[in-house]
Amino acid sequence: MSWPRFLVKRVLALLVVLLVASLLVYGSLYLAPGGPLSFLVGTRSATPELIAQVTAQYHLNDPFLVRYFTWLADVLHGDLGRSLVYREAVSSLIASRFLTTLLLVVYATVLILLVGLGTGIWAALRRGVAGRVVTGWNAASLSTPAFVLGALLIVVFALGLGWFPVYGSGSGFGDRLWHLTLPAIALALSSAAYLSRISSASITSEMGKEHVETAMSRGLPRKLVVRRHVLRNASIPVITVVGLTIAGLVAGTVVVENVFALDGLGSLLVRAILQRDYAVVQAIVLLLTIVFVLVNLIVDVLYSLVDPRLSLDGDAL
Amino acid sequence: MSGVATSMDQSSSDRPPRRAPWWRRVGIAPLCAIVILAVMILAAVFAPLVAPYNPNSPDLLAALQGPSAAHPLGTDALGRDTLSRLIYGGRTTLLGPIVVILLSTVLGLLLGVAAAWRGGSIDTVISRIVDVLFSIPGIVFALVTVAILGAGLGSVVIGLTIAYTPYAARVIRGGALRERRMPYISAAWIQGRSGSTIARRHLVPNIRPLILAQAVAALGFAVIDLASMSFLGLGVQPPTPDWGLMVKSGLDSAVRGQPTEVIVASVAIALFVGAVTVLGDRLSTGVNK
DSSP: OOHHHHHHHHHHHHHHHHHHHHHHHHHGGGGSTTHHHHHHHTTSOOOHHHHHHHHHHTTTTSOHHHHHHHHHHHHHTTOOOBOTTTOSBHHHHHHHHHHHHHHHHHHHHHHIIIIIIHHHHHHHHHOHHHHHHHHHHHHHHHTSOHHHHHHHHIIIIIIISOOSOSSOOOSSHHHHHHHHHHHHHHHHHHHHHHHHHHHHHHHHHHHTSHHHHHHHHTTOOHHHHIIIIIIHHHHHHHHHHHHHHHHHHHHHHHHHHHHTTOOSHHHHHHHHHHTTOHHHHHHHHHHHHHHHHHHHHHHHHHHHHHOTTSOTTSOOO | OHHHHHHHHHHOTTSOOOOOOHHHHHOHHHHHHHHHHHHHHHHHHTHHHHOSSOTTOOOGGGTTOOSOSSSTTOBOTTOOBHHHHHHHHHHHHHHHHHHHHHHHHHHHHHHHHHHHHHOHHHHHHHHHHHHHHHTSOHHHHHHHHHHHHOSSHHHHHHHHHHHHHHHHHHHHHHHHHHHHTSHHHHHHHHTTOOHHHIIIIIIHHHTHHHHHHHHHHHHHHHHHHHHHHHHTTSSSOTTSOOHHHHHHHHHHHHHTTOOHHHHHHHHHHHHHHHHHHHHHHHHHHHHHO
16 A cells, blocks of 8 residues: 555544544533533523523534534534633633643653663663563552552652652743653653563564574674664564553543642543533543544554555554 | 473373472462452452441541551541551442443453454444544543543443443454364354354353453453542542542642551552452463463
């Protein structure tokens, strides 16, 4: 398959997923006990103005499919509706919190790559005690959920030692990074452990391959063999894991932001769920899905760039 | 453990080969995991007999205490006994994930076997649906369900069941496809058994180890997801004791100077997930052998 066809196919598949996700998010409104109107109004006093606003925003007087497509068209035009709680456009609510979440994800990604790849390569090339220490560390990290780790980090490093602030996002770039350090560690640790495990296993199996042994026995320098033959071939499963991990981080921020009371999209989402502010819920859930799907697409493209042998005919979705 | 058996063959060829003792075959780490899981589950089941206090009776005069003879794991902000809450908390913390895994495994089994057995357009439709569900992060299902049905253990269980079913379906479909090509299936056809009988009586029992390994591996993730939702205030609601909630309330107590509760609850969750992971790894190496 040629590149343009591959991309077209993938983008089409991506649109299908987004269509299904949006239908799910919009349609589930109709599964709510008591119907969409009473659900959207919730426990707020049902003034005629509120009912009129909700009815107009969700086009509740039209048939279902018409309603859905009108809503979808609004979303595509950037109109995500208005929050019933904050009395503000959802898009501006999201815009003001997007940076915190993005910074947290990027920070955690950097930590995952450094720690995960670092310990994985180290454990695979050294073996022995180093390998066992890394294996044990990884097993412990994988068993600790992000929110548990976050709580423990707060207890030890913020409350006990006083090195880091307990809560909040901070102001200014350096201060922000400082505030985001513990959250990023909490978000990154289990993914780093997983990456370390996969990269270590991948390198170990590459080291045993015949072409590597041949290169070694011909007297090529070990460093060169490792760099050129081992690491490059071992990188393919690693890229998959990195991609899945980053996609998963986006969902993980929901939990971590709440542990550290960061003012990002995740804490906005949980508050919106508890306050039945469905326009906000819809928008953030759609955003999470879009990012998740996009990252997966990027990974697939990277795949075929790293290893030209892999055909572009893989699974479409 | 086949390596052990062969070395014994060579050393004593006159005696019949002896199997390694059962605890050697299982391995030390999985054995520890089984003991930890058994203790936790038994304590949760027999909580009224084991717990020293009523988990919900407050004693404000004894609030925020560290470990002592009267309260081995201290007390929380309302003076409730942390050990008792830990024991009772095992009930919701462990029951929720077990229900999620049972439901999603049954649904995944139905979808996976139907897709592999029928093949053709049924397989295509099921696989496409599974693919699309895969492309949406699992926690999104749980969050949307809670947004619609309101916070509570039931909503989270429903949402996570939807999220976990595609995983089970994909793994089981793969196993069933491999099994379908086996000669014993054709033999059963020739004997004139009906398709559903073969699938039910022969195919499913043969992929049982795979199903079990998949379910145990998923259980660890389900415990994490459910505890996370309770921590966020979307799952189990206070005052019901729950490990996820204990991390949340314990964090507040830690800010007020008493970190015992948050540490106890964190260790309990990590131990349980760790034990399940070790057991899952052991089961899946058994399947792949």
